[in-house]
Amino acid sequence: MPTIVIPTSPFDGQRPGTSGLRKKVTVFQQTHYLENFVQALFDVLPDARGKTLVLGGDGRYYNRVAIQTILRMAAAKGYAQVLVGQSGILSTPAVSAVIRRHGASGGIVLSASHNPGGPDGDFGIKYNVANGGPAPEKVTEAVYARTQQIREIHICDSADLPLDTLGNYRIEGMQVSVIDSVADYAAVMRDLFDFDAIRKLLASSFRLRFDAMNAVGGPYAKALIEGELGAPVGTVVNAVPLEDFGGLHPDPNPVNAEDLIAHLFADDAPDMGAASDGDADRNMVVGRKFVVSPSDSLAVLAAHATLVPGYKSGLAGVARSMPTSTAVDRVAKSLGIACFETPTGWKFFGNLLDAGKATLCGEESYGTGSSHVREKDGLWAVLFWLNLIAVTGRSVESLVRGLWATHGRCVYSRHDYEAIPSERADALMRDLRAKLPTLAGTTVAGQSIAMADDFAYTDPVDGSVSRKQGIRIILVDGSRVVFRLSGTGTEGATLRIYLERHEPEPSRQDLPAQEALRPLIFLAETVAQVRAHTGMDQPSVMT
Ligand code: VG1
Ligand code: CO
Numbered sequence: 073m074p075t076i077v078i079p080t081s082p083f084d085g086q087r088p089g090t091s092g093l094r095k096k097v098t099v100f101q102q103t104h105y106l107e108n109f110v111q112a113l114f115d116v117l118p119d120a121r122g123k124t125l126v127l128g129g130d131g132r133y134y135n136r137v138a139i140q141t142i143l144r145m146a147a148a149k150g151y152a153q154v155l156v157g158q159s160g161i162l163s164t165p166a167v168s169a170v171i172r173r174h175g176a177s178g179g180i181v182l183s184a185s186h187n188p189g190g191p192d193g194d195f196g197i198k199y200n201v202a203n204g205g206p207a208p209e210k211v212t213e214a215v216y217a218r219t220q221q222i223r224e225i226h227i228c229d230s231a232d233l234p235l236d237t238l239g240n241y242r243i244e245g246m247q248v249s250v251i252d253s254v255a256d257y258a259a260v261m262r263d264l265f266d267f268d269a270i271r272k273l274l275a276s277s278f279r280l281r282f283d284a285m286n287a288v289g290g291p292y293a294k295a296l297i298e299g300e301l302g303a304p305v306g307t308v309v310n311a312v313p314l315e316d317f318g319g320l321h322p323d324p325n326p327v328n329a330e331d332l333i334a335h336l337f338a339d340d341a342p343d344m345g346a347a348s349d350g351d352a353d354r355n356m357v358v359g360r361k362f363v364v365s366p367s368d369s370l371a372v373l374a375a376h377a378t379l380v381p382g383y384k385s386g387l388a389g390v391a392r393s394m395p396t397s398t399a400v401d402r403v404a405k406s407l408g409i410a411c412f413e414t415p416t417g418w419k420f421f422g423n424l425l426d427a428g429k430a431t432l433c434g435e436e437s438y439g440t441g442s443s444h445v446r447e448k449d450g451l452w453a454v455l456f457w458l459n460l461i462a463v464t465g466r467s468v469e470s471l472v473r474g475l476w477a478t479h480g481r482c483v484y485s486r487h488d489y490e491a492i493p494s495e496r497a498d499a500l501m502r503d504l505r506a507k508l509p510t511l512a513g514t515t516v517a518g519q520s521i522a523m524a525d526d527f528a529y530t531d532p533v534d535g536s537v538s539r540k541q542g543i544r545i546i547l548v549d550g551s552r553v554v555f556r557l558s559g560t561g562t563e564g565a566t567l568r569i570y571l572e573r574h575e576p577e578p579s580r581q582d583l584p585a586q587e588a589l590r591p592l593i594f595l596a597e598t599v600a601q602v603r604a605h606t607g608m609d610q611p612s613v614m615t
Contacts, residue, residue: 075148075227080225083104086216088215090416091206091417092183094185094195095194095195095562097133100138100195104225106141107141107145109215112218124151125155125178126174126176127179128156129182130313131314132183133190136159139156143243147230147243150245152246153246153248154247154248157251158237159235160182161291164183165353165449167181168205171202179200182197183196183350185353189315203422205445210536253292264382264452264455265456269463270462274301281346282348283308283310285317287350290311293308293348324354324355326615329356332345336359342360344358345357354439355440355449359468360469366396366436367484368399370396371475371479372460372472374404376460377431379460388410389410390432391424393417393435394544395486395554395568396436397572398574402480415542416541418433425446440456480581487596488558489612492564498557498565500605503601504555516598517599522546523544525543526540527541549574552572553569554569555570567606
């Protein structure tokens with residue numbers, strides 16, 4: 073089984089986005105497309121001798137094929153060992169946990185996360201570094217540069233390995249260990265949460281419904297929630313990862329997880345609903361007849377963190393992506409801890425977590441996590457909520473209303489305009505950028521603008537600067553409208569408009585968000601001419 077060298081030539085467009093390289097499955101199926109990207113990655117990584125790589129994915133279509141190919145290339149690169157999840161399955165937070173617990177030099181995650189799967193769906197690949205987190209921009213940019221020069225693929229000419237049973241195999245000098253997909257992750261959870269308290273809660277009349285959306289969260293939620301924590305069988309639904317997610321769009325928001333929402337709004341609704349996405353790093357938490365916004369969820373967890381064993385000594389600080397609402401800022405202020413504002417994408421939290429500057433992090437896109445790993449973590453967030461409910465005896469709704477009573481409500485919504493021709497989306501952003509210098513101090517659509525800029529971030533740990541991370545218009549009263557283009561889509565461009573308004577007055581906190589945000593929606597349209605640019609009358613998705 074010697075290493076062979078296969079000549080190749082570069083593909084355009086292999087630049088990783090917000091979270092890895094995501095393309096249609098049919099793009100990845102082109103001869104050498106996957107191999108080129110993996111080779112470019114291996115070319116920029118240092119020598120692999122003596123090192124361990126972690127490998128796994130969310131089980132979507134093409135996962136198994138890609139894993140066999142990457143194993144053969146990892147052997148050619150000279151890794152001492154690869155830890156691969158059984159059947160090729162590892163959730164994104166599990167990869168992070170395995171890297172950290174086994175001292176691996178990095179890991180490859182095969183996932184397009186919340187994007188649909190199947191032969192006509194999306195596939196993706198992402199590299200995580202030794203801290204367990206997504207590779208920083210300097211690494212992903214180096215990989216991209218290398219993809220444009222790639223000429224050779226180095227691969228072992230070996231047979232496929234049986235990955236469905238635990239055990240050790242060899243490819244040349246490299247050991248392949250097929251590991252339990254859940255064990256390391258479960259150990260991390262056991263260390264953080266009061267499992268006895270959660271067990272008691274789940275043995276009481278409290279009812280939970282966890283929708284794994286036929287994606288990779290299923291085995292983890294089954295093992296922990298139904299297995300170790302004793303929830304009745306059937307608590308976790310859609311629990312078997314399917315290659316096409318059974319046709320579901322595994323993006324846990326009220327639009328895509330409509331079945332869960334229907335259950336939580338029924339007369340016999342459970343006490344709490346939860347869902348996770350394709351690779352189980354996102355979470356949605358729903359109360360009985362009560363939807364929780366992800367930004368509020370982060371703020372609630374931060375406010376009560378000391379009730380959870382893993383955080384009982386307090387939080388070093390918190391961090392949120394720029395478009396995420398300022399609810400957690402208000403909590404941080406009252407706790408007297410720092411709050412960092414980073415660009416969108418989990419990779420920007422890594423340095424803050426490593427440096428001990430932040431303990432909890434979150435994004436408006438249903439992502440929450442902490443220093444326990446270096447990825448956002450869907451099931452972790454659900455266990456955190458269960459732990460809080462168990463020790464406070466309060467409902468989901470009561471915990472969120474408590475936040476609003478203390479800090480006011482950050483009314484929030486995101487409007488997505490999907491599959492816009494790229495040139496149109498670029499033109500909208502260009503026109504908007506051109507207006508920025510003249511907006512501050514003016515009144516547009518009846519709203520007084522305090523500042524308008526293109527968000528730039530200087531990492532407080534390594535000083536690296538990331539520019540053009542979203543256009544923000546901030547009003548005199550602190551309300552905000554943010555515009556940015558998605559970096560995870562695979563069809564044209566997706567424009568995201570994020571809207572936030574603070575409502576201190578309790579009697580107005582129950583207004584539907586779209587109504588409360590109407591003046592801001594009008595401002596966004598007036599400033600950015602969204603309809604004219606996109607040719608769309610309304611967003612494709614509002615969450
Ligand atoms: C989206 C979200 C972002 C998240 C990213 C990856 O990125 O907005 O908050 O970090 O997805 O999440 P974008 O560039 O499309 O807005 V996942 O669960 O898809 O890895
Ligand atoms: Co995800």
